[in-house]
Amino acid sequence: MQPKPVAVRRESYEGRGADGRFYLGDAPGLLDALVPEYRGQVKLIYMDPPFLTGERFVIRARAGEGDWKTGRSSLTLPAYDDDLDPESYYALMRRALEASRELLRDDGMLFLHCDFRASARLRLILDDLFGPDSLLNEIAWVYHTGGTAKRYFSRKHDTILFYRKTRSYDFNISAVVAPPVKPRQNHMRKHVDPDGRVYRSIRSNGRVYTYYDDDPVPPTDVWDDVSHLQQRDPQRTGYDTQKPLALLDRIVRCASREGELVLDPFAGSGTALEAAKLLGRRFVGIDKCALVPNILRRRLDGAPWELFYPEPQIPEGDCRVGILSGVGFYHARLEQVPMPWDMLDNWALGYLEGDRFRVLKQSVRSRKEPALLPELEVPVFNGTLGLRLSDVRGKSHHYALDASDFNNPNV
Template sequence: MDKNKLFYGDNLKVLREHIEANSVDLIYLDPPFNSNRNYNQIFTSDGKKSEAQLMAFEDTWFWGPEVEDQYIQTVRSGHGSTSSFLVAMRDLLGTSNMMAYLTMMAPRLIELKRVLQERGTIFLHCDPISSHYLKLLMDAVFSPNNYQNEIIWKRTGAHNDAKRFGNNIDTILFYSKGKTWIWNKQYKPHSEKYLSRFKGVDQDGRRWMDDNLSAKGLLGGGYEYEYKGVFNLWRVPKERMRMLDEEGRLHYTRKGGIRLKRYLDENKGGAALQCLWDDIPPINSQAKERVGYPTQKPTALLERIINSTSNPGDVVLDPFCGCGTSIVAAERLGRKWIGIDITHIAIATIKERLQKEFGMLLSPNEITGEPYDIDGAIDLACRDRYQFQLWALHLLGIITEMKKGADGGVDGFHYFQDGNKFKKCVTQVKSGKVSVKDIRELYGVLQKERATLGLLLTLGRPTRNMVEEAAKFGIYESANGRKYPVIQIVLVKELLNHTKFLHTLVPD
């Protein structure tokens, strides 16, 4: 792959149609955990008294006709161990929510193995609710022989539960595709307690602690001889003892003993990293990197993973890329990257993060699946009305509120500043046919919400009667004397053509 790429769509379809076999060096995925929760993204608007929520994704899985069809397809696909796993799990779990979740994950993991190169690695981030099932599924897809680690990340300091121990950890399953893999050993800073053991200091300022050279007490081995008047069973042969002495690495104690000097600067900057990661704090409300996305992981966590099993120029893939922390980490570390997500708000958030941190403006060639013309907009509206609404609102450039289900006629709203006051504008998005009725309903919502302006964002062209009806609701005069229609109609096609709406009040 010669360039970075974002894909907006179902990762199973994207993997099958766009990602070549053996083309990826490292995969990190943080899929929904089957936690039976809906996650909202929180936005704040720099003190402008506006806060809004966008439902980012639903982490809820149910058995239904589509899942049944996926189950049959995967079992019949010829992936022996994975098919056997699904059959066994269905005998155990039946058509439960957990079984629906595993059925969704299985074909995606099969595709992820296909695109991973032979020396590649995969890290699956999950929680205790599903980790034991997912480990069995990973064994089925990648083989138990390619399991490398179960990493435990302490994701929060404390989590108080009334009748059980606090659940404050996540699990990261680390597998390789083959018998060898890219590996760069990682270290963490030594503790103060460990550093305090280096009490010796040479003339050149090098700090050291002494270590035992005696082989007494060890089970077998050792070398028995006298060195400089000290007779002992030593851990090293006499020739090696002389070399250590010539190098100044022996410490002669006051009691006549001989010990080995171990220098602090030879510890490669820290202690070798273990599989318990308790030194990377989670994203809290005060974190500078916080973007308000649910389940956002700290960049340091992804940087550690990427540094461990990839090199600069390698390709990192995240098929559930969310707010793009893996993408940001890969870009910082000089890796190429591929991100996939099924929600527009994820793709929009990633674009904004890349622009803010790196000044990157992704071109249409670098984003696949996001509409860039009216045909693409129509296609998205047919496939997923909710995602079309999110995409269209983002085109308008308004921080807005949007929730699935009954919305009371409000798809979104934003506050704009007029003089020293904040005024409210309500927005409706229409992807189908529109009529005069929609204008009247919008004005009713405007009155109900006590808003100042109403905005109809429409895929279809408004009729002449609609334009005339909107004009009936009059003009709003701002503090600076400018006048704006109370009900405004904006076409998606015009937004795609970057038309400026001089009559529309939007936040600065």
């Protein structure tokens, strides 16, 4: 049968754990729109906006089973252009930060990831909105990837500006302590306690300070223990400016607790959203790049989350599906899709409820499962059976499957 194209504004995914949302669209406008619903409810905001580089960023996408098997990316697609003039950039950031402050809880915190290009003016904007006393750290995330400069010192760190909303912020350093890598300062006297543990002591101003060699160590404001993603890192999604999960794991752990809400308004490949999912935090993400939903369908697999499109997605091209309706289930087989098969990135079967598509089963290409399943099966529910096809370029096509046509070979 030939399914009927339908306009869909949002998709929901079933799963376990804390729930999340992702909005495809422009951050400042969406943040303003979120304020009435979420004012004072967000515990942690992590933002990794464009850095004012003037560059164009891409995604190296995998198209088809062959690419997923070999790990090759045969398609390079534009992801976003970091090309705003400085005045427009700072106006956008001020607006996004103003709304962000409204969204934060009184015990909430904001981490703004940037680099030498914009950190000075972003800090002034943040000082203005949050108060200069609210700057807790200027974190240097130090990495060793990239080339070597000849006309200046090689730039090997990003800056993360860490602000609190009020003095009663809820920061949990004990959640991010790490085992010691080397014994502490050797100028201290070394002792062994009755249990055989090694500790060092030093006397200063009449007080004796003791430090055990095996005490866990909290991070300082220089983060040189989280490496940037290597070219062949299995975490890599192909998104140019993807950050490592370990970086976001640290931020999410120390600045939020289970069940609390984490927001990333420039979510990109969804690193912060995945960290939130893995740590049982609720999350809201925003990004204007149409390629992001395909990445999130992989990274957020298993979590209950909703995807909001800025405008209804209307399909183009011919699609044919074979439907089998059994006792208590529908079984759908893709017979023809409106794109070359290798350009189909993922597809889903579920139910249409107004302009919402409730996904019950999906097949998504991945390293583990490079081939798409040609058939999916879902239980019978009230409502209209629906289908979504998403191509590698980020376009989603939604269709309704009319139950009265299922056993009619002429439709």
